[in-house]
Amino acid sequence: MDSxxxxxxxxxxxxxxxxxxxxxxxxxxxxxxxxxxxxxxxxKWALNVKNMGIxxxxxxxxxxxxxxxxxxxxxxxxxxxxxxxxSVSTQIKTVSDILLKIPRNLRDNVLEITMDFSxxxxxxxxxxxxxxxxxxxxxxxxxxxxxxxEERRLRCKREAIKELNxxxxxxxxxxxxxxxxxxxxxxxxxxxxxxHKRGRKPTRKFKAPKMSNGETLLDVMIRSRAQLMESGDKWxxxxxxxxxxxxxxxxxxxxDYELLSFIRSIFRNRKLDREAxxxxxxxxxxxxxxxxxxxxxxxxxxxxxxxxxxxxxxIDRSSNALSESLNSRIKRFLAQSNGTRDTAFFMYRVFxxxx
Numbered sequence: 001m002d003s004x005x006x007x008x009x010x011x012x013x014x015x016x017x018x019x020x021x022x023x024x025x026x027x028x029x030x031x032x033x034x035x036x037x038x039x040x041x042x043x044k045w046a047l048n049v050k051n052m053g054i055x056x057x058x059x060x061x062x063x064x065x066x067x068x069x070x071x072x073x074x075x076x077x078x079x080x081x082x083x084x085x086x087s088v089s090t091q092i093k094t095v096s097d098i099l100l101k102i103p104r105n106l107r108d109n110v111l112e113i114t115m116d117f118s119x120x121x122x123x124x125x126x127x128x129x130x131x132x133x134x135x136x137x138x139x140x141x142x143x144x145x146x147x148x149x150e151e152r153r154l155r156c157k158r159e160a161i162k163e164l165n166x167x168x169x170x171x172x173x174x175x176x177x178x179x180x181x182x183x184x185x186x187x188x189x190x191x192x193x194x195x196h197k198r199g200r201k202p203t204r205k206f207k208a209p210k211m212s213n214g215e216t217l218l219d220v221m222i223r224s225r226a227q228l229m230e231s232g233d234k235w236x237x238x239x240x241x242x243x244x245x246x247x248x249x250x251x252x253x254x255x256d257y258e259l260l261s262f263i264r265s266i267f268r269n270r271k272l273d274r275e276a277x278x279x280x281x282x283x284x285x286x287x288x289x290x291x292x293x294x295x296x297x298x299x300x301x302x303x304x305x306x307x308x309x310x311x312x313x314x315i316d317r318s319s320n321a322l323s324e325s326l327n328s329r330i331k332r333f334l335a336q337s338n339g340t341r342d343t344a345f346f347m348y349r350v351f352x353x354x355x
Contacts, residue, residue: 001026001030001031001349002031002352002353003080003353004353005329005330005332005333005336005349005350005353006336007019007023007333007336007337008020008022008023008026009022009023010336027342027345031348031349031352033345033348036348039344039345039348040344042344042345042347042348042351043066043088043343043344043347044087044088045085045086045087045088045098046083046085046086046347046351046355047084047085047098047099047101047102048083048084048085048351048355049084049101049102049103049106050081051073051076051081051082051083051084051355052073052084052102052106052109052110053073053074053075053076053084053110054075054109054110054111054112055073055074055075055110055111055112055318056071056072056073056074056084056110056112056113056114056129056132057071057072057074057113057114057115057320057322057323058070058071058072058113058114058115058121058124058125058323059072059115059116059121059320059323059324059326059327060090060118060121061327061330061331063330063334063340063343063346063347064339064340064343066088066343067088067089067090068086068087068088068347069086069087069089069090069095069120069121069124070083070085070086070323070326070327071083071084071085071086071099072084072322072323072326074114074322074323077322078322078325078326078329078354079354080353080354080355081354081355082322082326082354082355083326083350083351083354083355084102084355085098085099085102086347086351090118090120090121091120092120092123092124092127095120095124096123096124096127096128099124099127099128100127100128102128107128107129107131108130108131110129110131110132111132111133112132112133112134112135112312112316112318113125113129113132113133113134113135114135114136114137114318114319114320114323115134115135115136115137115320115323116136116137116140116320117136117140117144117302117306122134122309133312133315134309134312135309135312135313135315135316135318135319136306136309136310136312136313137313137319137320137321137324138267138310138313138319139319139320139321139324140320141263141267141303141310142260142263142264142267144299144302144303145259145260145263145296145299146228146229146260147295147299148256148260148293148295148296148298148299149228149229149253149256149257149260149296150225150228150229151293151295152252152253152256152293152295152296153221153224153225153228153253156221156250156252156253157218157221157222159250160217160218160220160221161218163217164208164216164217164218167206167208167209168206171206172206175204211245211249212241212244212245213238213241213242213244213245215242215245217245217249220242220245220246220249221246221250223242224242224243224246227239227242227243228253228257228260231261231264232261243257252291252292252293255291255293256291256293256296259284259287259288259291259296262283262284262287263281263284266280266281266284267313270317272314273314274311274312274314274315276314277311277314278307278311281303281307281310281311284300285300285304288300326354329354330350333350334346
């Protein structure tokens with residue numbers, strides 16, 4: 001339990017002992033938490049200068065009701081020695097006061113720090129690691145553009161629902177007119193069905209029109225959600241037919257998807273250096289200028305403001321994946337514990353395992 005994120009209950013099930021008793025014994029006697037002089041501080045912050053490296057990552061994670069800023073050493077690859085420091089705040093001054101306790105020579109030796117689009121994290125890095133190169137994670141760039149495509153898809157989905165409701169209302173109106181005509185006809189033509197077969201009854205159930213791929217337009221827009229986040233070379237034949245329907249019916253969605261594919265190809269191209277990537281990125285700006293998507297244009301404007309940090313990705317192809325991986329491991333550990341009532345002890349264990 002000192003080196004692996006497992007709960008006492010899971011160990012209890014494995015070794016056929018009472019997990020709750022094992023958890024209490026570990027907390028009060030085996031872990032050393034009860035004798036730690038600084039145990040009250042673990043809920044607020046912790047720092048281990050020995051874990052410093054030259055390639056760092058910074059990220060935020062929510063534990064309980066608190067949001068923690070965590071600085072990691074990427075060279076530790078998620079094992080012991082990964083967490084350098086954490087703070088129960090996202091404020092620049094609060095986190096910087098903790099990180100400035102690291103000796104200046106160690107902070108000046110840092111070559112690169114990866115992060116997302118957070119302005120507070122950028123301010124922390126500029127304050128504490130002025131010599132470090134900031135690299136924005138390409139995953140967050142792609143996620144922002146995917147969100148813009150998703151907004152357009154949702155807008156078109158609402159249009160498809162409106163169109164379907166109009167067709168349904170028109171069908172009901174038609175049925176009502178037919179019913180009025182039949183009742184008027186029966187007044188002068190009473191029923192005489194003896195010895196005769198009745199004709200087929202008119203269709204009284206509404207059926208939405210099918211598109212060329214055999215799906216209704218609403219089904220196409222619903223089922224294309226995950227598809228529009230993927231690369232087109234991963235699609236099967238059904239997905240390609242669905243995309244053709246979208247392209248014919250809602251060409252603006254197809255245009256936004258093409259913009260997404262273009263910027264994805266920039267990050268995937270291993271032959272591009274920083275300056276070649278800049279030229280490609282400016283080509284993408286020109287393409288976005290011609291589209292009508294407000295979300296895509298706002299994503300372009302944000303990318304423009306952080307262009308230099310994004311282009312730093314093409315130097316070493318560095319990403320913030322290790323920070324995100326550690327974040328997910330902490331979340332899994334928290335989920336195994338079914339949450340936590342003692343956040344200080346939970347953060348003590350996290351720092352002991354990964355720090």
